[in-house]
Amino acid sequence: MYKRLDLLYKMIPCNGHGVIDVGTDHGQIPIRLAESGYKGRILASDVAAGPLKTARIAARCAGMENRILFLLCDGLDLCPREEVSDILIAGMGGDTICGILDRAEWLFSGQYRLILQPMTKPEVVRYWLIHNEFSIELEAVAREEQHVYQMFRAVFGHSESLSDAEYLVGSCSATRRGDNICFAIDQQLRMITKKLKGFPRNKALESSEYAFYQNIKTELEDLRASVQFMEFGNG
Numbered sequence: 001m002y003k004r005l006d007l008l009y010k011m012i013p014c015n016g017h018g019v020i021d022v023g024t025d026h027g028q029i030p031i032r033l034a035e036s037g038y039k040g041r042i043l044a045s046d047v048a049a050g051p052l053k054t055a056r057i058a059a060r061c062a063g064m065e066n067r068i069l070f071l072l073c074d075g076l077d078l079c080p081r082e083e084v085s086d087i088l089i090a091g092m093g094g095d096t097i098c099g100i101l102d103r104a105e106w107l108f109s110g111q112y113r114l115i116l117q118p119m120t121k122p123e124v125v126r127y128w129l130i131h132n133e134f135s136i137e138l139e140a141v142a143r144e145e146q147h148v149y150q151m152f153r154a155v156f157g158h159s160e161s162l163s164d165a166e167y168l169v170g171s172c173s174a175t176r177r178g179d180n181i182c183f184a185i186d187q188q189l190r191m192i193t194k195k196l197k198g199f200p201r202n203k204a205l206e207s208s209e210y211a212f213y214q215n216i217k218t219e220l221e222d223l224r225a226s227v228q229f230m231e232f233g234n235g
Contacts, residue, residue, distance in 0.1 A: 081124025094121030165219035
């Protein structure tokens with residue numbers, strides 16, 4: 001299993017009474033849950049019939065087809081909410097994930113954990129969580145070749161504010177020790193630096209937008225230094 005999927009699998013609590021993998025694609029995580037002896041309900045949904053058929057075939061080959069309920073639907077539209085405690089949405093853009101969450105108002109009951117892995121715009125998903133009173137309790141970063149994947153687990157309840165830099169890369173206090181957060185910070189630093197270099201020299205210092213990104217760059221650099229210090233101190 002890829003590092004990204006392996007970390008996502010490990011973020012699913014083993015004591016839940018059910019989990020749904022939204023946009024399951026090949027169904028690798030539901031199959032692994034079934035093979036590991038997960039005692040709760042296991043559901044896999046996808047908006048397209050092709051990937052869902054592929055996942056069902058993979059489950060059949062693994063002898064686990066009867067352990068997984070396959071749903072052809074958009075997001076959580078057909079999810080039996082009473083049968084799940086954990087919602088996994090991974091491998092989609094941040095805007096798409098937020099759209100799925102917006103349509104499922106029942107998530108605000110406080111009975112569910114969200115395990116999210118946006119392929120783009122992690123800051124948009126964190127903003128949605130924080131401003132909808134979800135608390136991010138755990139973060140992780142996976143690195144596969146040149147790709148860096150951020151993922152987080154959240155529960156409804158009191159949420160803490162984040163700095164602009166933390167919206168981009170997460171809070172160090174929620175990130176697991178030994179993780180690849182430095183790669184996430186470096187990725188964002190490269191993007192911010194490129195954006196700053198794109199400002200015309202004669203207007204840069206007078207631009208409020210330039211000042212905004214410069215402040216974020218400074219925050220990211222400070223965050224990276226603190227992460228390095230913590231790793232060295234705990235080593």
